[in-house]
Amino acid sequence: MTQSTHPDQSALDTLRLIGPAPENWVPPRNGIDHNVVIVGGGQTGAAFAFALRRAGIGQVNVIDAAADEAQSGVWLNRARMNKLRTPKSLVGPEAGLPGLSFQAWYEARFGAASYAEIDRIPRTRWAEYLAWYRHFLGIPIRYGTRLTRIEPAGEHFRLHLEVRDGATVRNVVETARKIVLGNGVAGNGGPNIPAVLKSLPPAFRAHTSEAISFAALRGKSVAVIGSAASAFDAAGTALEAGAGQVHLFVRRERIASVPVTRTRAYPGAYDNYFHLPDAIRWSQARRFRVAGSTPPVDAVERVTRFPNFHLHLGAPWTHTSVRDGRVETDVAGESFAFDFVIAGTGYVIDPALRPELAEIAGSIRLWRDQYSPAEGDSDDALGAHPYLGAALEYLEKVEGDAPYLKHIHVYNPAAFVSFGLPVGDVPSMKRDIPAVVQRISRDLFLADLDAHEARIHGDIAADFDDSVYAQSVWQRDRIDVA
Structure with missing residues (x-):
């Protein structure tokens, strides 16, 4: 048998074997431009776009303030390490599909022996892989598009955008039902x-x-x-x-020199971290800060x-x-x-520092609103982190005051105290992207329950009629002739 030499054969086989993505099942709504807007077109934005596509959720838009792909993300810009700081074996944006993984991409280009030799992923190779991932999967990203204000508007949001096209700048307003903040380390604050x-x-x-x-x-x-x-x-x-x-x-x-978070880097703690009592999550965050x-x-x-x-x-x-x-x-x-x-x-966490969050920041529940640490265990910096729900969504400071907050998902390091990881980095992808996508799917489905109830109770054409089996129906008075 002649083996294909196409460098992306494994990825092509993966897409063939999992079949085409489902069609968009979300009913359109008048006045809604996007079901989901993902803020940030780096590794997070691309991974979420692919995961939502596979969940059959359409009208997904990824925006990025960078002028173009070369200036997007950190890996070829502000990141200055020679190698990623995480193990090369971690699951990344491939969503559990080996043919789309960094290892498959790397080995197809440089060989399995070369992959075995590297201890961690070279930063520039990771940037090459992410560029391939976006292009191979056809993830569209709107560059030169900055979110400047989130305006709640009942059951959706009015997103105020600054759109740059060369020297031209336009201010536009678009509507969305869900928002994912995949906007990096300063996404809920700013540089410290x-x-x-x-x-x-x-x-x-x-x-x-x-x-x-x-x-x-x-x-x-x-x-x-x-x-x-x-x-x-x-x-x-x-x-x-x-x-x-x-x-x-x-x-x-x-x-x-002691990486204290490594004590909980096993599936039980990783998968179930959100369900730990607040006191344990707080103590873990404090332990990291002290160490x-x-x-x-x-x-x-x-x-x-x-x-x-x-x-x-x-x-x-x-x-x-x-x-x-x-x-x-x-x-x-x-x-x-x-x-x-x-x-x-490093960075300071304070949603009020972000212009796009300024209108809603005062309604966001923070850890200091939720949890009172013991004397001597307080920490103002940790207390300023948002206290997030199970799908990394904002919660209200006052119940019933801002119900729209649950439709904003925080996939950036502001989730650290709630989820125990610098969310947005590779270690968080396996656990948190599916959780967010599942919640978005659930919310969109239940929000249009009447339409879906009508759909699932709808008439279905028969696959065949009685003629297919009529000759085999038993007749009581039938005489069989030997």
Whole structure:
């Protein structure tokens, strides 16, 4: 037998074997443009679009504020790690279909032996795979489309959009019944910029979430504040770009090296995490906060191999000033001057910081509204996370005050306290995408129950008539002749 050499044969076979996607079963409604709008066209948006398609839910629209595919997502833009931080074996956007997995894609191009050799997925290969996934599955994404306001309108939403087409900007309003916020790490808040850096002119500082011209830092003295992976990735990128000196400042006395979330990385805890009592979920989130976010060891080794890298432990910044074109500070009794400062200080969760959520933020139930921790176990940052339902939906702060909130699903890191993972990353896909899609399907079905009741009670044409079996019907008085 001659084996096909088509690089996507496994994926083609997968789509052939699972059969065509169901037709859209959601009845149209007057005045409704979209059944579901997915905010964010990166790996999340594409995965949700495919999952909803396979669930037979049509009129799904994926929007992305980036101008085009090359600028969308983080992997070729703000992400600076050499490898993904998660195991290569995790289920991703393939929705349990092996032929659509990263492994199948990679082995078709580079061979099984090459896949066996990599310990984790190279970041640029992951970006290539995601681009292939979108194009192979034909996932349409509306680039240059930013959500600026969610306006509740009874049983649906009016979405205020800013649409860019080159230099032209149009403000349009479209309607949707469901919203999925797959808009990344800042999707329910924004970058966490320490107060000590906020007074610095923008020309002297940046957050790791921003586009940074590392080439412009060649020969310069750079400070990086933070100790999680993004801080080490920024320091490594600066060093590799030829920075003269890179100093990384950490408040803690040691770099966090114990990945405490790994204790619950087994199916029982992973699958059922939402059902844990609030006290346990809170204690797990607090444990993570106390232990600290652990950078991968290769991210640390990436910088320590440079003799011009300097690590400062137990060294929080308390003040800064700009003099003679440099940022000056005193840390732990020493004076320093830097050409540029990078904040690798993570993100703050606060729905009110998002313009598109401003109108509804005050009605969203937060963890501080739901749970009162014991004395000494409080945490304002964790308390600001939304307290989400089983399908990652917003809940009302006051029962009956904002029933529309249940139609907004939060697939971004704001779900951390409720679901125990940085939702939006690969580890959350296997569990949370099906949960959200199932809830969307249920809600849309029950919302149009009259139409579906009529449909399932409708007349059906017979597959055959009596003539098919008439000659075999037993006749009591029939005489059989031997």
